[in-house]
Amino acid sequence: MAFTLGVHIILVPLGVAWAFMILVAERKAIKHDDADARLLARRWSKVLAVTFAVGAVTGTVLTFEFGLLWPRFMGRFGDAFGIPFAIEGLFFFLEAIFLAIYIYGWDRLSPRAHFWSGVPMVVAGIGGTASVIAANAWMNQPSGFTLNAAGKIVEVDPLGVIFNRAFPYEALHMLVAAYLVGGFMIASVYAVAMLRGRRDRYHRLGFLIAFSVAAVAAPLQMVVGDTVARAVYRDDPVKFAAIELVNRTERNAPEVIGGYLDDQGRVHGGIKIPGLASLLSGYSTNTKIVGLTSVPARDRPTYAQVNTVHLAWDVMIGIGSALAALSAWFGFVWWRKRDLPKTPWFLRAAAVAGVAGVVAMEAGWVVTEVGRQPWIVRNFMRVEDAATTDHGVWITFVVIVAVYAAVAFATVLVIRSMTRRWRAGEETSGPYAPTSGAP
Amino acid sequence: MSLADATALVLFLAISIYAVFGGADFGAGFWDLFAGGAERGRRPRALIEHAIGPVWEANHVWLIFCLVVLWTAFAETFASIFLTLFVPLSIAALGIVLRGSGFAFRKVVPEVSRQRIYGAAFAVSSVIVPFSLGAVVGGIVSGRVPAGATAGDPVSSWINGSSIVGGLLAVAVCAYLAAVFLAHDAHRLGEEDLVGYFRRRAIGAGVVAGGLALVGYLVLAGDATHLHEHLGDRAFPLVIGSALAGLIALALLFRGSVRAARGFAVAAVASVVWGWGVAQWPYLLPTSLTIEAGAAPHGTLVALVVVTVAAVVLIGPSLVLLYVLDQRNALELDDSAASGDQGREPATSTGN
Ligand code: HDD
Numbered sequence: 001m002a003f004t005l006g007v008h009i010i011l012v013p014l015g016v017a018w019a020f021m022i023l024v025a026e027r028k029a030i031k032h033d034d035a036d037a038r039l040l041a042r043r044w045s046k047v048l049a050v051t052f053a054v055g056a057v058t059g060t061v062l063t064f065e066f067g068l069l070w071p072r073f074m075g076r077f078g079d080a081f082g083i084p085f086a087i088e089g090l091f092f093f094l095e096a097i098f099l100a101i102y103i104y105g106w107d108r109l110s111p112r113a114h115f116w117s118g119v120p121m122v123v124a125g126i127g128g129t130a131s132v133i134a135a136n137a138w139m140n141q142p143s144g145f146t147l148n149a150a151g152k153i154v155e156v157d158p159l160g161v162i163f164n165r166a167f168p169y170e171a172l173h174m175l176v177a178a179y180l181v182g183g184f185m186i187a188s189v190y191a192v193a194m195l196r197g198r199r200d201r202y203h204r205l206g207f208l209i210a211f212s213v214a215a216v217a218a219p220l221q222m223v224v225g226d227t228v229a230r231a232v233y234r235d236d237p238v239k240f241a242a243i244e245l246v247n248r249t250e251r252n253a254p255e256v257i258g259g260y261l262d263d264q265g266r267v268h269g270g271i272k273i274p275g276l277a278s279l280l281s282g283y284s285t286n287t288k289i290v291g292l293t294s295v296p297a298r299d300r301p302t303y304a305q306v307n308t309v310h311l312a313w314d315v316m317i318g319i320g321s322a323l324a325a326l327s328a329w330f331g332f333v334w335w336r337k338r339d340l341p342k343t344p345w346f347l348r349a350a351a352v353a354g355v356a357g358v359v360a361m362e363a364g365w366v367v368t369e370v371g372r373q374p375w376i377v378r379n380f381m382r383v384e385d386a387a388t389t390d391h392g393v394w395i396t397f398v399v400i401v402a403v404y405a406a407v408a409f410a411t412v413l414v415i416r417s418m419t420r421r422w423r424a425g426e427e428t429s430g431p432y433a434p435t436s437g438a439p
Numbered sequence: 440m441s442l443a444d445a446t447a448l449v450l451f452l453a454i455s456i457y458a459v460f461g462g463a464d465f466g467a468g469f470w471d472l473f474a475g476g477a478e479r480g481r482r483p484r485a486l487i488e489h490a491i492g493p494v495w496e497a498n499h500v501w502l503i504f505c506l507v508v509l510w511t512a513f514a515e516t517f518a519s520i521f522l523t524l525f526v527p528l529s530i531a532a533l534g535i536v537l538r539g540s541g542f543a544f545r546k547v548v549p550e551v552s553r554q555r556i557y558g559a560a561f562a563v564s565s566v567i568v569p570f571s572l573g574a575v576v577g578g579i580v581s582g583r584v585p586a587g588a589t590a591g592d593p594v595s596s597w598i599n600g601s602s603i604v605g606g607l608l609a610v611a612v613c614a615y616l617a618a619v620f621l622a623h624d625a626h627r628l629g630e631e632d633l634v635g636y637f638r639r640r641a642i643g644a645g646v647v648a649g650g651l652a653l654v655g656y657l658v659l660a661g662d663a664t665h666l667h668e669h670l671g672d673r674a675f676p677l678v679i680g681s682a683l684a685g686l687i688a689l690a691l692l693f694r695g696s697v698r699a700a701r702g703f704a705v706a707a708v709a710s711v712v713w714g715w716g717v718a719q720w721p722y723l724l725p726t727s728l729t730i731e732a733g734a735a736p737h738g739t740l741v742a743l744v745v746v747t748v749a750a751v752v753l754i755g756p757s758l759v760l761l762y763v764l765d766q767r768n769a770l771e772l773d774d775s776a777a778s779g780d781q782g783r784e785p786a787t788s789t790g791n
């Protein structure tokens with residue numbers, strides 16, 4: 001499950017944020033009759049069609065997996081957990097419908113009608129993300145249901161499920177992440193092209209549109225992330241203790257960068273900044289941070305999991321800060337000179353930023369998910385009680401990994417082959433027309 | 440009607456829409472698979488590409504919708520089904536990945552050899568997925584899925600008479616619908632010789648599907664007694680309706696009135712799905728769990744009804760817009776050559 005989600009989540013920023021960038025380019029094309037912008041929008045939408053299809057099918061596998069891997073979880077909590085997904089279904093419909101109209105409508109719809117057919121796509125992307133995150137946030141902060149003595153759900157308050165405590169901040173953090181990661185991913189492709197000497201207006205424009213989106217999102221994400229961290233401090237002290245490597249409840253807790261806990265719960269290695277964790281959580285070094293040992297060992301993550309969470313946390317924050325700095329650099333130079341920073345190091349950094357953003361996002365998910373262990377629904381259901389007991393699960397898993405690897409590989413090959421042909425001056429026309437041999 | 444029944448009704452509506460539209464997309468893959476060698480199969484394949492390209496993703500979402508409604512409204516049933524039938528369901532899930540990505544990829548790669556690999560993935564999985572889903576339905580209707588979120592037999596639950604007939608019937612029905620739709624699409628796109636090509640296949644597949652339905656009825660008599668009994672009384676009008684619609688569609692296909700045949704073909708297939716639902720009522724899992732007993736709490740069902748209303752208001756018109764634009768040939772890219780052989784012309788709009 002974690003694996004398939006981890007793959008699916010890479011496609012999400014494209015589905016959500018790229019659609020927006022395409023509309024930015026198309027608007028420019030319409031307003032200024034800009035042929036480069038139009039070509040960009042058109043080509044981007046063709047690649048989006050491919051990544052969307054892969055996103056759709058990997059998403060379908062997730063839907064099946066809830067049944068295949070977590071039947072006991074769904075059987076018990078599906079009544080509540082399912083509601084956000086039902087809403088998500090609506091947004092998927094809208095996204096799939098308007099994406100089709102948009103992609104296939106380039107030539108036969110008027111430019112204005114075509115532009116507007118893209119707008120529901122962007123809205124649906126945002127709504128869809130918010131709905132899935134509502135489901136995930138509910139696992140972190142379950143609410144909106146009543147259990148009877150046997151632990152079975154007897155009544156559900158749908159609004160209570162959707163608007164659980166974690167929903168607002170998780171949803172916002174993920175949305176900003178989608179724009180940040182999507183922006184850097186696309187920009188990095190053009191950064192590489194420009195480093196290889198393709199510095200014409202077309203490539204520059206592609207870079208600028210994508211990078212500008214990311215450069216707005218990155219600093220914003222620092223502010224949002226900070227809010228999220230404080231909310232986790234308030235709502236989920238055990239996860240917060242794992243993030244900050246706090247074993248026993250303490251005041252004046254240090255911020256540890258790097259480092260790990262041994263199996264006695266002692267901190268080793270890393271750089272300690274005295275009092276900073278407390279300061280960041282409550283604006284005072286005297287703020288109390290609840291430690292891991294405040295709950296029995298079986299109700300909190302193991303030390304190995306704690307170390308994973310902490311490492312992932314450092315990665316997210318480290319990359320997030322670096323990306324925000326890169327954005328600030330760009331913003332400053334653009335403000336002064338209306339141009340990109342001259343040094344190739346800027347483009348090199350931008351080229352790396354695409355992958356870095358994905359890594360930061362994956363790391364953030366590890367913080368959320370591993371930090372919730374051993375719970376699948378925090379304080380209500382353990383992972384071990386949720387899983388299927390079928391022995392065939394391993395086979396399913398191996399096959400899924402193999403198929404995903406093949407699909408991922410093919411996706412990269414296909415997109416590369418599309419861009420090669422564009423560079424050679426051909427549009428991808430994709431007639432399925434084998435001219436020799438039999439299939 | 441209780442709220443639980445209303446939700447079950449919504450579920451069945453979604454299943455029948457998926458069976459018709461999603462089914463036709465799978466069936467197109469069936470004809471793609473059997474279109475013959477590369478030269479001979481080129482034009483039918485190009486037509487298939489053209490016909491399902493803009494709509495298959497929207498049609499596919501119905502499946503997601505069905506699963507989500509099932510797991511939200513009837514969580515325990517969902518758990519039982521997936522615990523018992525995990526083998527065919529896993530196969531279906533993998534098939535869906537291969538079909539979707541295969542289809543998306545083959546259209547954009549230039550090399551014929553690679554088009555053929557992706558095309559094969561698309562076509563083969565288009566047959567496997569409906570078979571698996573049909574087998575799942577067979578396992579459910581024959582009472583092999585126990586209630587109470589527990590696992591039934593992992594093998595006999597889908598290798599049994601009802602499942603095998605269910606799977607074959609699903610494949611045949613998909614192929615039938617697809618051929619009828621494609622015959623019409625060929626007409627719409629001015630490829631008159633392909634009209635006959637798909638019309639003949641529609642007749643063949645229609646006869647096979649009808650025959651399989653008959654066989655299925657006999658198999659159910661011994662294997663799924665509850666369903667069989669009520670197909671013979673409560674659901675009998677639907678059975679007759681389906682048979683009549685199927686026969687009329689065949690007659691129209693013989694006469695060459697492809698356009699008129701479409702409606703009857705859809706009615707024939709939808710009535711089978713509805714016949715299943717009506718005959719199985721009031722059970723979710725015959726005969727161990729009723730809709731009333733298996734339904735989620737009131738609040739959840741209210742939420743689902745609200746979502747359904749929102750879907751009718753929002754998604755309905757959007758889907759109509761998509762289909763209308765598609766049928767008016769407004770969703771065509773001028774650089775994706777429909778006839779399939781002059782794809783290599785240089786771009787006309789290259790701006791750099
Ligand atoms: C590009 C991605 C990215 C960047 C730069 C950041 N984050 Fe993040 N973070 C995510 C992407 C992400 C995410 C999308 O992967 C998560 C996983 C679940 C979620 O809602 O957002 C996440 C989760 C997450 C959580 C756990 C939330 C929970 O379990 O409820 C915390 C406390 C933070 N983040 C805090 C921060 C802080 C303080 C950041 C910077 C200063 C930061 N994040 C930058």
Ligand code: HEM
Pocket residue numbers: 001002003005006009070132133135136305362365366369370373376383
């Ligand atoms: C809506 C979104 C999500 C849901 C509903 C969800 C659900 C779950 C569930 C049920 C588990 C516990 C079972 C297990 O260990 O596999 C889990 C764990 C995990 N998830 Fe997620 N997940 C979501 C998003 C993600 C994403 C996007 C990632 C990306 C990397 C991810 C990574 C993980 C990891 C690494 C674990 C393993 C924790 C451990 O066993 O220590 N999750 N998640």
Ligand code: HEM
Pocket residue numbers: 005008009011012014015016051052053054055056057058059060061062063085092093095096125128129132133174496499500503
């Ligand atoms: C953090 C979590 C997730 C986010 C933000 C997210 C978002 C999205 C988005 C935006 C799409 C549209 C496809 C694309 O643009 O590539 C998509 C597709 C899909 N996702 Fe996810 N998703 C997440 C996790 C999940 C989970 C846990 C499921 C399981 C139920 C899921 C199921 C699907 C399905 C079924 C599709 C295909 C829909 C279609 O056919 O249009 N996603 N997801």
